[in-house]
Each structure stands twice: as structure tokens, then as C-alpha cells.
Amino acid sequence: MGPTMPPVPDPGPDLTTQILELGGPGDVPAAPILKPGEPGPEPPPVLDLDGVSRVYPGPPAVAALRAATLRVTRGDYLAIVGPSGSGKSTLLNLLGLLDRPTSGTYRLDGVDVSGLAERERTALRGGRIGFVFQSFHLLPHRTAVENVMLAQVYNGRPRRHRRAAALAALGRVEVGHRAYALPTTMSGGERQRVAIARALVNEPAILLCDEPTGNLDSATSLRLLGLFDELHAAGLTIVVITHDATVAERARRVVRIVDGRMDELPAGAVR
Amino acid sequence: MRLRRRRAIPERSVFRLPDLIAEAVAGILQRPARSVLTTLGTVLGVGAFVAVLGLTSTATGQIGKHFDALAETTVTVTDAGESGVSFPADADQRINRLNGVVASGVYWNVPLRRPVIGSAPDVRAESRGNAADLPVYAASAGALAAAKPAVRTGRLFDAFHDKRGEHVVVLGPAAAGRLNIHQLSGRPAVFIDGRPFTVVGIISDTERLPELLLGIVLPRATAEDLYPAPDPAVNPAKMVIETRLGAAQLIARQAPVALRPDGAGLLRAVPPPDPRSLRDDVDTELSGLFLALAGICLVIGAVSITNTTLVAVMERVGEIGLRRALGARPRHVAGQFLTESTVLGALGGLTGTALGVGVVLAVALAREWTVILDPATVLPAPVIGALTGMLAGLYPALRAARTEPSEALRR
Numbered sequence: 001m002g003p004t005m006p007p008v009p010d011p012g013p014d015l016t017t018q019i020l021e022l023g024g025p026g027d028v029p030a031a032p033i034l035k036p037g038e039p040g041p042e043p044p045p046v047l048d049l050d051g052v053s054r055v056y057p058g059p060p061a062v063a064a065l066r067a068a069t070l071r072v073t074r075g076d077y078l079a080i081v082g083p084s085g086s087g088k089s090t091l092l093n094l095l096g097l098l099d100r101p102t103s104g105t106y107r108l109d110g111v112d113v114s115g116l117a118e119r120e121r122t123a124l125r126g127g128r129i130g131f132v133f134q135s136f137h138l139l140p141h142r143t144a145v146e147n148v149m150l151a152q153v154y155n156g157r158p159r160r161h162r163r164a165a166a167l168a169a170l171g172r173v174e175v176g177h178r179a180y181a182l183p184t185t186m187s188g189g190e191r192q193r194v195a196i197a198r199a200l201v202n203e204p205a206i207l208l209c210d211e212p213t214g215n216l217d218s219a220t221s222l223r224l225l226g227l228f229d230e231l232h233a234a235g236l237t238i239v240v241i242t243h244d245a246t247v248a249e250r251a252r253r254v255v256r257i258v259d260g261r262m263d264e265l266p267a268g269a270v271r
Numbered sequence: 272m273r274l275r276r277r278r279a280i281p282e283r284s285v286f287r288l289p290d291l292i293a294e295a296v297a298g299i300l301q302r303p304a305r306s307v308l309t310t311l312g313t314v315l316g317v318g319a320f321v322a323v324l325g326l327t328s329t330a331t332g333q334i335g336k337h338f339d340a341l342a343e344t345t346v347t348v349t350d351a352g353e354s355g356v357s358f359p360a361d362a363d364q365r366i367n368r369l370n371g372v373v374a375s376g377v378y379w380n381v382p383l384r385r386p387v388i389g390s391a392p393d394v395r396a397e398s399r400g401n402a403a404d405l406p407v408y409a410a411s412a413g414a415l416a417a418a419k420p421a422v423r424t425g426r427l428f429d430a431f432h433d434k435r436g437e438h439v440v441v442l443g444p445a446a447a448g449r450l451n452i453h454q455l456s457g458r459p460a461v462f463i464d465g466r467p468f469t470v471v472g473i474i475s476d477t478e479r480l481p482e483l484l485l486g487i488v489l490p491r492a493t494a495e496d497l498y499p500a501p502d503p504a505v506n507p508a509k510m511v512i513e514t515r516l517g518a519a520q521l522i523a524r525q526a527p528v529a530l531r532p533d534g535a536g537l538l539r540a541v542p543p544p545d546p547r548s549l550r551d552d553v554d555t556e557l558s559g560l561f562l563a564l565a566g567i568c569l570v571i572g573a574v575s576i577t578n579t580t581l582v583a584v585m586e587r588v589g590e591i592g593l594r595r596a597l598g599a600r601p602r603h604v605a606g607q608f609l610t611e612s613t614v615l616g617a618l619g620g621l622t623g624t625a626l627g628v629g630v631v632l633a634v635a636l637a638r639e640w641t642v643i644l645d646p647a648t649v650l651p652a653p654v655i656g657a658l659t660g661m662l663a664g665l666y667p668a669l670r671a672a673r674t675e676p677s678e679a680l681r682r
Binding site for chain 2 (some may be wrong): 039089093096098099118119120122123126127129131135137139141142150152153154155156159199210265
């Protein structure tokens, strides 16, 4: 595990800052004001969707997501399942700040992101969310470590610190030995691990995975899920969007979307 | 409220210049062969531009075929005064002091009214031996030297004769033939209106002042002693100055002042034609045509960069989406592609400039010309390439910036 990456940032000062910065109880209703030295009672959920809808304007208008309400707390491991066309991608785009909800409130790490300018949403996206894609999206002409370093370009980390952080992230996902290999020479599992290292290198609040095992064989998938378990055990918040039951059953919570409607399944229901 | 909320976002995406350049260069180096081909149009355009301008200036800079070293080293100063001779008595010395002067002297056509000129004292006005039509010239010793005569026999008169006003003459070949004087062994003399002048030499040719070939030349002081000064309106006194190569223009500017600091306007110096105006004019229509071709090449280069960058943008949609997901703002994406195309254009411009200079060198070597390249055309040439690349990259960069990350990431 890389020394530079505590999996969960200390919530206490974070919360205080947010309350001070946000300027009042109107913004964060659930959060009480902290006194110095007192341990924070309940940190704000990492993800907090409240009646979020997304309607694609028509004609005909399509309601891809209807009044979704979801809370993901720190250290959660959530799977979102559903058949294709159910609204999974819409939810992913909303969660990843790649799209704006038509209505409803979305708080990321306690910050209401609906009112933010695109510039700030972009910064949040780069800094707080680690994306893992089905097709990895590694740049083929760059080595693993360079691919991981790419994630640090836009958040202003000094160049001289990037390589060390990238190597640490690669070591954390156990592909440190392939740091200077090109993605084209790597196995699918190795590539996805490099992609996860890239997602982790900025110490995000949440790892947002879109069908992470979609391009992997079952044995490799299982090993990757083992990695997710480890990351989860280390305190990382993980949201996995999948239609694969074996992936979903490893998660602590499972949410199903059908026709844009979201229901949380009781624990163990996927099995 | 809104402002304070914004402040709650600690960071803002950045894309520092070193990163921008590194990413752009990496993008170019990803596909080196394609990048090279892409720059071809710019290479040709800028190369043609540099080559045409370089060849034009080189060819124009060569000294024309009409160049005449003798004419280029001759300055003539003409008396523009009201009357008499405006040249001071020490004109030769004054001019010889100027740097760049080899020899100089004053001369004029001595105004004689119906003279009687013969080789014997008994020649009369109506006699057959009267060579009254021979021109008589007064020339300072310096003028005679500057004329660079070839002496057939005898010698030229010198500053000593000139200073003392000795009654000596030098004959041009035509005058010698007319007066039937061919040898100096008999100490021949020329009688002008009965006054004898010893013939000290006969010249066969001169480089300057060919009029001396026709006449009788006597020292300036002698002419001033014996004869009236010439009328500047009819046949003004002149000064001939032989200069070193390249000094003529300068001497022409300096001579009137050096001669007559009190009245430089009395003298008018005529420099030889400027050697630059003697240069063979290169066919400007042809070079204009080539420049137009260079412009067309540049346009083609720009289109090809646009095309390639557009293809690259489409190919790299996934990369664009990824960068957006990693926190890149649309302007960062646009900046990256714009920088890529600008760097491509600049590389093409640099290569083209090098090739263009090479072509100019090769042509100049083959023709044994001196290469003349204006830094004002060579140095900005790579910038032209960069500008072409930048213009060409505008549209693809905008396209890249407008790419929806959610769409791009679905691939």
C-alpha cells in the first residue's frame, strides 16, 4: 500500500471546513456544528442523491432516471445492477459529474454540485472521483506509470512528485513490476489494475467503476474483485456499475435499476 | 452565498505550460510517420517561400553584367560656378587627401579664338599646316595621371611642370598625327599662336578622358598664365577623380566640400551609377508566381494539418473523454490539440526553412553566386509555419473541446 494514500481522509476538519465555507445550516442540514477536539459524529455521505431525475429532452422526452434517492457513506461498497437501457449509464454520468440532473439534489462529499459552475465540477471530477472504465481507456503509447501520471496533470500536482505517487499507486494494485510496460504488452487484468491505479493516484473520495470486469475473463475478474475487496477493507468507497451477478454479490449493498427506477435490494438478495 | 460556496471547492483544474507542451509533443510523437507526412505541406510552403525570396535576393544581389570597374571608380566634378574656374589651385592635393582617392586632377578645354597651331613657327592662319581645329586642354598633372594614359614616347608632364607653368605639352595620338610629330629625338615643339611649347611626350591611349587623345594637353598653371579661363556655361572646368573600388559614392559626396568648403554649391559631383542599380533585375513576375505557389503550398499544408488533427481528434475521442474525466476542462483539451497542430506547423516551418536555405545555397554554388539571405525573411519563416499550424488547428481543437465526455467514454 502506498504511503501517500490514506484511503479515507480524516472527516473531522473536512466537515468543519465545509460548514464554514458553505456558510450555514441551509446547505448541509444534517451536519451539526463541531466543537474543536470533539470527534465528528456522522460524516456527510460521500454520495447523496435526493430525488434526482434525468429526462432527456425529446421528442419524445425520455425519463432515464426517475426520482432516484441514494446515500453512499464513507467506506461503502455499492453495486448498481440492471439490464441494459435501464438507466445505469445515466446514473454513472450523473454520479461522475459528466451530466447534470434535470431535478433533485446531488451532494458529493457534502457539496451540492448542482449549483456549481462547470469549471468547479470539472475540478471535483478530477480530484474526488476515480473512474474505472470497462475498456480501461489507457493511452496505448504510454507506459503504465505514464498513464497513471496523466491523472495528476490536471490537478496541479508538481511534476517531480508525480512519478513517485504513480509508482506507489501501481504498487498498491500489485502491478508495480509492470510500471514501465506498455498497455499493449499487458494482460487485461494488468491493464485494468493500471486503470485502477490511475483512478486511485489522486486519493479520490470514491472509486466509480463502470463494468470493470466487462472485458476480463472470469478468473481475472475474480482476482480483480479480490483487489476491490482489499481496497474496500482499507476503507475506500467503491461504486460499481455492472450487470454481472458475481461482481454485484461481492458488494456490501446492491441497488437495482429498472426503467429508470432505483430500488435497493436487501443484503444477499443477488445471490 | 454563491461566492462562498464556490470557495468551498479547494482546487481548480490546471494545465501547466510544461504539461501542455509535453502532452502535445507526446501526441505528435505517437504517430511519427503521420506527423511527418502532415507537415509536408508546410515544409513545401515555407521551403518555397524561403527559397524564392532567397533566390530573388541572391540573384538581384549579384553584380550586373554591365558592371564596369573603370566607370565605378571614376567621379567627375563639374564647375557650376558663374565664371572662371571654381576649383582652387590646390584642388589636386585637397582631393588626394581624401581616403579612397587614387588620383585626381582638374582639366578643361582652353578657349582659344581662331588659334594658329602648328609644328613650326612659320605656320600661318591660312597655311595648310595650321591645325586650328585641334582642341587644347589644360590639365593638372593629377588629371593627366588619373586619365591613365599609355605613353607612346617621351613622358607626361608632372607636378613640377604644372607648378612652374612650364611651356610643355603632351600630345594625343590624333594631334601628333595631325602635327606630324612622331619622335621626340628632334625636340619638337608645338606653336600655338606663335608661342612654342615643348612636346615632352606622346600618348597612345588613355583609360579615362578619351578626349585628350584628340588634342594638345598643357599644364593647368601654364594655361591659367597664358589663356583666359573657360566659361562655365559653355565648357566648364572639370575634375576627374580616380577612386578605389567602392569609394566613388562617398568621394562624390565629399569632394565638393573638400574643394570649396566656402561654396560647395559651386561644384557638382557626378558619381558613377550606383552598382546596385546596375544589378540585373530578376524577373519579378516569375518570383511573384513562385511566391503564389508557396502560398498555395501553405494553404495545402494548413488543410492537411486540419485534416490530420481532425482525424486525430476523432481517433482519440476516448482519450479526450478520459482527460475530461481526469479533470481536464474543455479549454485544456482545445489547448492540447491547438498546441499539437502549432508544434507540427512550427516543425514543418523549421524543416522548410532549412530546405529553402539549402536550395538557395545549392543554386548559388552551382552558379558561383554569393548567397544573400535576408534575416528578415529567413528568421520569421518558421513562425509562418507555426501560424499556419495554429490556424489549421483551430477547428479541430474546437471540435475536441466540444466532445461530450460521457459520449466519449462510452467507446
